[in-house]
Amino acid sequence: MSKPRMIQSQWMRTGTALALAAALLASVGGAKAADRAPLTADGQQAFEIYRDIIAIRTARGQAKTPEMVAYLVARLKQGGFADADIAVSDYDSAGEPVQGLIVRFAAGKPDGRKPIVLLGHMDVVDALAEDWVLPPFSLTEQDGYFFGRGTSDNKYGITNLVQTFIRLKQEGWTPARDLYLVFSGDEETGMISTRAQADYVARVIDPAYVLNSDAGGITLAPDRTPLAMAVQAAEKTFATFELTVTNPGGHSSRPRSDNAIYELADALRRIADHQFPVQASALTRSFLGALGQITPGEQGAAMRSFAADPTDESAIAVLRANPETVGTLGTTCVATMLKAGHAENALPQSATATVNCRIFPGIGAAATEEALKQVIANDAVQFRLVTDVTESPESAVPDEVMAALRKTIDARYPGLPIQPYMESGGTDGMHYRARGYATVAISGAASRPQDMYAHGLNERLSVDSFHGGLDHWYRLLKELAG
Secondary structure (H helix, E strand, O other), rough: OOOOOOOOOOOOOOOHHHHHHHHHHHHHOOOOOOOOOOOOOOHHHHHHHHHHHOOOEEOOOOOOHHHHHHHHHHHHHHOOOOOOHHHEEEEEOOEEEEEEEEEOOOOOOOOOOOEEEEEEEEEEEEOOHHHOOOOOOOOOEOOOOOOOOOOOOOOOHHHHHHHHHHHHHHHHOOOOHHHEEEEEOOOOOHHHHHHHHHHHHHHHOOOEEEOOOOEEEEOOOOOEEEEEEEEEEEEEEEEEEEEEEEEEEOOOOOOOOOOOOHHHHHHHHHHHHHHOOOOOOOOHHHHHHHHHHHHHHHHHHHHHHHHHHEEEEEHHHHHHHOOEEEEEHEEEEEEEEEEOOOOOOOOOOOOEEEEEEEEEEEEOOOHHHHHHHHOOOOOEEEEOOOOOOOOOOOOOOOOOHHHHEEEEHHHOOOOOOEEEEOOOOOOHHHHHOOOOOOOOOOOEEEEOOOHOOOOOOEEEHHHHHHHOOOOOHHHHHHHHHH
């Protein structure tokens, strides 16, 4: 591997949000990417924003989203946005102060069309320096990648949208309809800011639709050949249950016939062995059919077969055996955490497991909980739903979005297929769908499956993807709001 190049941010240690903003307004600087043609002024500014916000540890427990908000506000003001265009809101997310940011790009001569809302989230899953090969909160360029927590999820999306707003403003362009950036501060955890912002958007802005920077994007083959533009149009419902077994316990020298750990382990084994019914929608069948056309071998054949006939048992078996496709076929539930016992020489008085479910749209958390209880068949196992569940329908991709996206993608990859899909994970978008707004995610990032490290160790985004996608939202918004 080549020697890593640390990209130090001048904003990394400014201390307070006010000092950070003052420093930004005083000067802008930083290293340019090496071994590449000089960046345009817009590209350089995007790179600086990316570098600087990666350096802000906006993870649970750090209380850093206000610092990132102050930084973005300073950038936006420097780019020409007035105080009246910018709204910062404070929230309490499980005892931690977080902030949300809303920025309005006001229409010059409104043409009567409803506004467009553009989503992103500023927080990240935490990362420990001792676990990473490279420092997680200092942008590093190595072997053709930018490494750092948030490089893909979702600080690239934030960078792209903010830089697009600044670029358009500085060019003197004005939209024919209002555009709004809506950035949440705790998407990865409680989604308190997300819910509040979604309520505000529904009550005050009432957009035509919502576009999300936090999913979708261009899928590349292992050799980096572009395969398709993926458009996230649905999300599975996120629901987490705690399963607990209690017991009188006792001394470990006097084992009982019933044991909280063993009973819980038996329940978890039953869940592990259970397969929920296969589910298919027009969206998932279309997605697998299209993906099957460009996927070789047994996997591609199974995708095509399932798209044609969702009851094809052999296709189902192949797709369920693949972690990349199992979530597309229906609800999944998996144990993710364990807690049991209080002493090594005592029988456990309680044992608790955390089970996370990703529920196919239309099924619901209550029905899933009941199904798990039937699978376990043990009334001693107590269930507790520990998440606020938001169930959202699929979104039809608005025609004007599809048309604008077609032009945008053709400027980069002419004729590349555009394929809507269902996300097995979850984003802020679910809360907007739940409030009745068509919501689709259309990131400008281009990635291979093996390069997708969101939430994981050594998260990265290719340098080519970063620079290649900087015009994505710029072109798209000019098409949609010109």
